[in-house]
Each structure stands twice: as structure tokens, then as C-alpha cells.
Amino acid sequence: MKGPKFLAEQVGILRTKVGACWPGTRAVFRGHDLHQDLRNADWLELYLFGITGRRFTPQQVKLLHGIWVITSYPDARIWNNRVAALAGNSRSSPVLGVAAALAISEARIYGGGPGLRSIDFFQRAGQAVAAGQELRDFITQELKSCYIYGYGRPINSRDERLHWLAELAKEQGLDQGRYFNMAFEVEKILLGMGKPNLLMNYAGMISALGADLGLTPREFHIFLLPMFLAGMPPCWVEAAEKPEGALFPTPCNDIAYEGEATRSWRGRVF
């Protein structure tokens, strides 16, 4: 059924499997009573269960926790954090500032975008290799048609986070997965192709680990949503402590205008 008849079927009702609450009595979270069954759950474990409907081992949860912790940078210069900081310094609310910073984090060259595209790359590479294609040939093909996300990084191509995350994966016994190994293999192939700037970045390593945990690209995308969150509130807090308007103030002469010369609006030609 489609069209208005289908829409008419949906009028005035929520049909859902993920849960509901009845204020004053109880709440259900993906088929479990939230208070009776899940009240002691780790927050991230609950978050992952909410996204996937699947349960994860304590080792997996610890690794995924680490993925968030290792990239929590309270540096107000980074574009997403800068938004949180500017909100604090403009005397906007912390929730508005951090929510906007989270929205900004879903970017093309860092954050949500590369993570999503990188896990998609690994899973497609995995399928190609399983079907008999050489990984090198798959990479060559990818490079021709698009950018390979998970390799290369703005500002500095060496990613300081990888060593710490690889160590955490090893501690949790999660460093032997197919995609984790493939991530290093891809880097080696790219270097062999004469692309020294395409070193593995954080998106590359976390998406390989995510793929090894069986996350779909969309599940992984949603998992990444609060990845930078812990670094944002300190930026808001400190900027709110500075005098209003004192964060990155820009004098008129710091604008490098490159447009049309001054001209008359009244004298414009139609």
C-alpha cells in the first residue's frame, strides 16, 4: 500500500519496536524494562544496544569507550570545538553551543563523514577480496573513482592517536580482526604507490575496528555521534569565563577582502 491510503494508516499512532514510556509507571527500551532490567547498564553499552539491538562484550565496550576518550581534545581552535567556545563567549547556552558543535562534527574532512565512508570502504574492500580481487587492485580502482577515507589528515598527516588506540585494542584482545589488519595493509599499499601523505588516520583505524565488531556503516555513524563530545564542554566553560567577545576577536583589517572594488548601489546598471 502506498500514497494517501498508506499515510492514512499511519495517522495518529506510533508503531515502534524500540520502546516507549508510560509516565508514572514504566519505560521499555528495545524489549526490556529499562528500570528492572537495564538500570545498571553501562551508558555506552545501553547506547550501543539502542543503536543495534545487539549486546556487546565488556572488552568491546571498553574498546569503543576508548575510541571516544582518545579523541576528546579540548582545543577551542578545532572547528567543531570552536563553535562550542564561540557560543560560550557570546553568552549563548551550553546546550546550544555543544549541540551545534556536535552538528558541525558531522563533517566531510573529519569526524562523522570520514568515519562513515571509511567503514564503507573497508567493508567493500572485504567483499572484493573475498570475491578474489587483489586488495591493491581494489585500492587502485577506488583511487580512480574517489578519495579513500581513513587515510591522510588535514594539518598533520601523522595521527598521534593511533598508537594509543592500537594498544587498547591489543589489551582487549581485539587487534586480530580481519579489517584491523587490512587497515595496515592498505596503508602499506598506499605508501608503495608513492602516496606518503596518505597515512592511516583515526577514522581509518576506528572504522576498521568497528567493522570487526560487525557494525554496519549506519550503526557506526551513529556510534560516532558523541565521539568528540567530552572535549567540547571545557571549550564552552573557559570561553564563558573570558570577557564576552574576547575569544578570537577580529579587527576589520584582519579581513582579506578579495571581491569587487567599492561601487555605487544607486548607480548600478540593470
Add this chain to the structure above:
Amino acid sequence: MSAKNLIHTRIWREEPEPDNPFATSAAYCRGYDVFGEMVGQARWVEMLYLLFRSEALTVAQADLLEALAVAVANPGPRDASVHAAMCGGVGGSSAAASLIAALSVGAGRFRGAREIFDAMTAWDYCGTDMDAWDAYCHRDTQGDKVDTWPKREHAPGFDPHGISTATSVLQMLGTLARIGASPRLSWLVLQRRQLEKIVGLPLDICGVAAATFSDLGFNPNQGEMLYLLLRLPGAAAHALEQEDYGYKRFPFYPVELEDDPNIKVTP
């Protein structure tokens, strides 16, 4: 549908197509036929006003609102809200994220929409009574209730970092007062110097905008919302422009870390 699930509004009504209750045959804004009559005849600011107020505005009011909309359409790349939107542009964040950033950063009590709310509240409270402004600006705010917004740190509508009234502000005030010939703007033209003396700060663009919104009959909540809306065009344009320029041409400032564990001296 049961009566409790109906959406109640005084703003908008739609009539369905005979063959589809989800397709619009006609839409009415405050009773005016939008697609049958307004589109092609109404000005953008007339529609805007009609949405927020129940009656259509006069030609002079439309001219005033349009002049204000032009004045605030682009706060410029030095403004924090536009800076935030550009942060979205350089990283390739979504268009909505850039505008969300502009809204969030431009929402606050420093040159943001909350400052408009505060200033319009001040206009409601003080009107054109200089003594009332004096009392309002110097009242003790320490006892104010905790709010989701940070505390107000300067008299709303005035520039806490200003030395003298910027030429752009004076031009905007003069032009809007001439177009609107409305009570607050006219009073502000005559009494600005005295008011600035009492406040101790020069008038800012948001102060002129707040007076304009009040003269147009908007309440502080409406003024706050409109200020958020009307400043978005510049944020959008600058975000797109920075996406073209790329992050390598966008400032990434040096840092002076005051609490570096690598250079801490242990006693």
C-alpha cells in the same frame, strides 16, 4: 482522530485536494490565500510579519522591516555567529550544521538574539523614560534567578567594547528612524547621546534592531526569533564561501597553553 490529537493554530489553514487528504488544494495564512493571492503580490517582509502578527502591516512598516532585514542580513565574517558558520564550511559540515552553528552562537546575550530579547524587555519596561533607563541599566542583577542563559553582563543593545557610536550604527538608526517615523527610533535619534551617557556604552546595532522590532509591535520573544532568522543569510553565504576557499586559508590560531604537563615544574 480524537480531538486531543488535533494541532491548534491561528496562523495557518489548508484545504485538501478531493482525491488526497494529504495534498494541499489551498493554504491560508491568517486568512489570506497564500498560493492563490499572496504569492507574486506580497513582499517577503509582509509574509514574515503576517506569520508573527495577526494583521498585515502598512507600507511604511513593511519598508521599515525590510530596511532592518537588509541591515542585519550579514553580520560579517568578524561576527561570532558567522565565524561559527564558517567553521562548518571549512570542514565540509552540512549546510544545516553551519546554520545551526550560526543560530547557537548568535543566540546569546552578547550581540545575539537573547540580547535583542533583553533589549526589547528593557524597552517594554523603560519606554522613552530616561530615568527608567537609568534605573534599569544600573539595577543589581546579582539576585536574578538562575537561567539557561548566562547572566547579562552589559546593558542590552549597547557595545561593551565600544568607545564611540560606530558610524554604521548611526547610519542605520538615522535611516530606520526616517523610514519608520516610529516612537522609539525617533526618541533614540534625539536622546541617544544622553542615553549612552547614562549607560556608559555606545549604542550597538542590536540596540537599533530591538527598538525597531518594538516599534513594529513585536514582543521580545518574536524579536528574538526574527533576529535569529534575519541574520542567517550572511552566515549561509560565508559558510559556502569558506568551503570553496578551504581550511588551509582559514585561521587556525597559535596556542599558548598555560597548563602544559610537559613543562610543569615539580616542587
